[in-house]
Amino acid sequence: MKITIERAALQRALTAAGRVIESRNTLPILANVLLRSETGTLSIHATDLDIEAVAKVACEGEDGSACVDAKLLTGIVAKAGGSEITLELVNGSVIIKSGRSKFKLGTLPIEDFPQLSDATFDAEFDMDIAAAFAPVRFAISNEEARYYLKGVFFHAKDGKFAAVATDGHRLAESTGEIDAEFAGVIVPRKLCEMLPAGNVSIAVSSTRIRLTTAALVLTSKLIDGTYPDYIRVIPTSNDKIVTVDKAAMTAAADRVSTIATERGAAVKLSIAPGQIAFSKAADGNTADDEIAAEYTGEPVDIGFNSKYLHEMFAVLPSGPIDIHVNDGMSPALVTSPAVEGWRGVLMPVRVS
Amino acid sequence: MSETTHLPGFCRDCLRPTRAAEKRCHGCGSPRLVRHAEIAKLSLAHVDCDAFYATVEKRDNPELVDKPVIIGGGRRGVVSTCCYIARISGVRSAMPMFKALEACPDAIVIKPNMEKYASVGRDVRTLMQELTPLVQPISIDEAFLDLAGTELLHKDSPARTLARFARRVEDEIGITLSVGLSYCKFLAKVASDLEKPRGYSVIGKAEAMDFLAPRPVSTIWGVGKAFEAQLAGDGIKTVGQLQKMEIDTLMRRYGVMGKRLYELSRGDDSRTVHPNEAAKSVSAETTFNTDLSRSEDLVPVLRALSEKVSARLKKAEIAGQTIVLKLKTADFKSRTRNHKLDAPTQLADRIFRTGLHLLEREIDGTRFRLLGIGVTDLTSPEQADPADLVDPLAGRRAVAESAIDKVRAKFGKAALETGYTFGKGRETTPQRDRDK
Numbered sequence: 001m002k003i004t005i006e007r008a009a010l011q012r013a014l015t016a017a018g019r020v021i022e023s024r025n026t027l028p029i030l031a032n033v034l035l036r037s038e039t040g041t042l043s044i045h046a047t048d049l050d051i052e053a054v055a056k057v058a059c060e061g062e063d064g065s066a067c068v069d070a071k072l073l074t075g076i077v078a079k080a081g082g083s084e085i086t087l088e089l090v091n092g093s094v095i096i097k098s099g100r101s102k103f104k105l106g107t108l109p110i111e112d113f114p115q116l117s118d119a120t121f122d123a124e125f126d127m128d129i130a131a132a133f134a135p136v137r138f139a140i141s142n143e144e145a146r147y148y149l150k151g152v153f154f155h156a157k158d159g160k161f162a163a164v165a166t167d168g169h170r171l172a173e174s175t176g177e178i179d180a181e182f183a184g185v186i187v188p189r190k191l192c193e194m195l196p197a198g199n200v201s202i203a204v205s206s207t208r209i210r211l212t213t214a215a216l217v218l219t220s221k222l223i224d225g226t227y228p229d230y231i232r233v234i235p236t237s238n239d240k241i242v243t244v245d246k247a248a249m250t251a252a253a254d255r256v257s258t259i260a261t262e263r264g265a266a267v268k269l270s271i272a273p274g275q276i277a278f279s280k281a282a283d284g285n286t287a288d289d290e291i292a293a294e295y296t297g298e299p300v301d302i303g304f305n306s307k308y309l310h311e312m313f314a315v316l317p318s319g320p321i322d323i324h325v326n327d328g329m330s331p332a333l334v335t336s337p338a339v340e341g342w343r344g345v346l347m348p349v350r351v352s
Numbered sequence: 353m354s355e356t357t358h359l360p361g362f363c364r365d366c367l368r369p370t371r372a373a374e375k376r377c378h379g380c381g382s383p384r385l386v387r388h389a390e391i392a393k394l395s396l397a398h399v400d401c402d403a404f405y406a407t408v409e410k411r412d413n414p415e416l417v418d419k420p421v422i423i424g425g426g427r428r429g430v431v432s433t434c435c436y437i438a439r440i441s442g443v444r445s446a447m448p449m450f451k452a453l454e455a456c457p458d459a460i461v462i463k464p465n466m467e468k469y470a471s472v473g474r475d476v477r478t479l480m481q482e483l484t485p486l487v488q489p490i491s492i493d494e495a496f497l498d499l500a501g502t503e504l505l506h507k508d509s510p511a512r513t514l515a516r517f518a519r520r521v522e523d524e525i526g527i528t529l530s531v532g533l534s535y536c537k538f539l540a541k542v543a544s545d546l547e548k549p550r551g552y553s554v555i556g557k558a559e560a561m562d563f564l565a566p567r568p569v570s571t572i573w574g575v576g577k578a579f580e581a582q583l584a585g586d587g588i589k590t591v592g593q594l595q596k597m598e599i600d601t602l603m604r605r606y607g608v609m610g611k612r613l614y615e616l617s618r619g620d621d622s623r624t625v626h627p628n629e630a631a632k633s634v635s636a637e638t639t640f641n642t643d644l645s646r647s648e649d650l651v652p653v654l655r656a657l658s659e660k661v662s663a664r665l666k667k668a669e670i671a672g673q674t675i676v677l678k679l680k681t682a683d684f685k686s687r688t689r690n691h692k693l694d695a696p697t698q699l700a701d702r703i704f705r706t707g708l709h710l711l712e713r714e715i716d717g718t719r720f721r722l723l724g725i726g727v728t729d730l731t732s733p734e735q736a737d738p739a740d741l742v743d744p745l746a747g748r749r750a751v752a753e754s755a756i757d758k759v760r761a762k763f764g765k766a767a768l769e770t771g772y773t774f775g776k777g778r779e780t781t782p783q784r785d786r787d788k
Binding site: 141142143144145146147149166167168169170171228230233265266331345347349350 | 691692694695702705709710734735739740743746
């Protein structure tokens with residue numbers, strides 16, 4: 001292998017693929033990238049055994065392949081002075097030259113680099129998956145014991161897709177149109193956090209998802225588990241609807257939370273015609289606030305975890321937000337007239 | 353010694369003030385005299401029961417009085433406590449049981465009866481609380497006491513009140529303890545250890561620096577084996593060497609610990625006695641009779657321990673948000689794994705399920721000698737175990753657990769067991785548990 005590549009393009013490709021690599025690895029090979037140059041294209045492979053990333057960049061020179069430490073190569077490319085970089089495999093080492101700098105890196109056997117087995121896919125389609133997942137990602141669970149909640153549940157039927165995340169305390173669903181049909185899959189959190197922006201080609205099977213853009217192919221294992229029947233928990237008969245301004249609501253909840261000793265403590269909302277009163281008590285201190293709200297029903301008291309309230313409102317555009325409540329004990333539904341196809345559910349918490 | 357005989361003091365047995373130059377009490381003939389220049393001024397004490405578990409067992413079975421006694425679990429496990437006779441043969445607490453029995457083959461090994469010790473510990477604490485409201489228990493058998501300002505109440509100096517207290521514990525409870533009296537917590541604790549058993553040691557402010565100077569750095573609270581080795585690597589072995597160093601040098605090298613080294617090496621400790629200092633974690637652990645590696649052996653133990661931790665959380669009306677799993681491998685390497693929950697919990701079910709998840713990742717054929725589970729990040733139970741959107745069974749499991757709790761409260765712990773622990777026998781019974 002002896003190739004020449006534009007430095008900036010190589011840096012972009014290394015960064016894109018390198019995001020898969022974990023900072024600490026039990027297997028040394030997982031800290032490496034596999035470089036493979038073939039007929040004018042260099043592909044950079046990186047994996048954590050669950051996700052495989054392949055970034056592509058144009059190059060000139062002889063074909064070949066080598067495995068080198070990802071962090072070192074990325075660092076060298078980032079600091080290199082020249083506008084072009086030459087990579088050459090000589091006696092088991094990769095020589096990197098740019099401008100007047102020269103580096104020699106050790107390699108690992110390319111046979112040792114793990115490859116995710118090829119899968120056949122059940123559905124292929126194009127969509128802006130990053131935009132679809134963005135307003136639900138915040139609700140992904142961190143809890144080990146319920147590993148099946150540690151991702152976004154993604155399914156498509158009758159021309160409609162739904163992306164859902166929940167941790168049992170809040171839930172968010174985003175839906176839209178799609179030209180495909182597939183049974184539900186659970187996309188792991190890590191992939192959800194590195195989705196390429198804009199329209200991408202997607203292929204889905206029961207065990208894999210593959211996202212393809214011009215410069216990057218991401219193939220990920222899916223979480224093997226059964227997602228709970230979430231539709232059942234989205235309230236449909238909450239008839240007390242209060243409309244609030246996003247900014248006013250977020251600010252008031254934030255103000256009363258100032259006295260909280262721990263992040264995400266409960267805030268009590270007393271909903272009454274024309275207004276919502278906020279109150280919070282912690283360690284003998286109290287805080288009260290009030291905002292105007294459109295509401296004509298009976299007064300309701302309900303408590304929410306302020307962190308969950310904040311994170312859910314954060315994904316919605318500014319302006320009015322509707323909160324549909326039933327009573328102080330049942331889950332509340334959140335919708336925004338500006339975002340069609342999005343629903344959020346918040347579990348109330350006990351407040352005195 | 354001739355100088356000290358002129359210092360003020362009293363007889364620890366009859367409390368008569370000492371006369372100059374006497375070696376035994378002129379009233380009762382006891383040699384247990386205590387003298388110190390600052391004895392009338394000092395009021396901060398550390399009280400530590402002598403070989404607590406062993407002493408309690410000897411009290412309850414006088415046949416054991418002149419025999420070496422070891423309290424600890426089974427053939428395996430470690431020595432919890434050993435009496436002073438066993439210590440002559442080299443037995444030490446925390447020593448593996450097989451080593452202890454090698455050192456002292458005729459020792460009588462008694463399984464710990466934690467409930468009994470806890471009850472005796474409470475009796476001792478009740479007597480402490482009659483001395484001062486400022487009692488800070490450190491464990492079941494030791495506590496810091498601040499007797500400042502109690503002179504009028506007891507019509508006597510703190511030093512004499514403590515001596516009277518030690519005698520009272522011997523008479524009324526039947527166990528012995530050692531008292532360390534000083535002006536700060538650090539030196540009170542050091543003092544209580546100087547003369548065990550039935551000790552009474554005084555360290556005053558004037559002598560603190562000289563007293564500490566020749567001692568090893570491990571005397572300082574917070575210097576464990578690893579830190580001691582680090583300091584030794586830097587050429588620091590005695591507290592005296594620390595006394596000669598500058599605070600900024602120590603802080604630059606050792607961070608926060610550097611400040612502690614600087615202050616404590618000079619006998620400068622401003623920590624006060626906090627009664628009822630809240631527990632930081634609640635945990636339970638057990639050492640197995642034989643090393644275990646299979647999940648079918650480990651899981652029942654985890655379940656039993658989770659139930660124990662949960663019961664204690666519920667009793668104390670606290671909840672915890674981080675679950676900590678502790679394992680010790682057959683070659684004595686510790687592994688701790690933790691996981692922070694979204695919301696605090698009190699439920700055995702959640703502690704167990706979370707612990708199980710952590711445990712499953714460690715089961716790879718490795719043989720373990722110890723398993724423990726605990727919770728930290730303790731909070732009030734108000735926000736614990738909230739209703740769950742997608743797990744309706746969680747609510748039902750919580751209801752089932754509270755029903756189990758009620759049955760157990762009425763008919764005893766063994767009245768109702770889950771399938772995880774049923775028929776699994778003693779191995780699942782925790783031998784040792786602790787609070788930090």
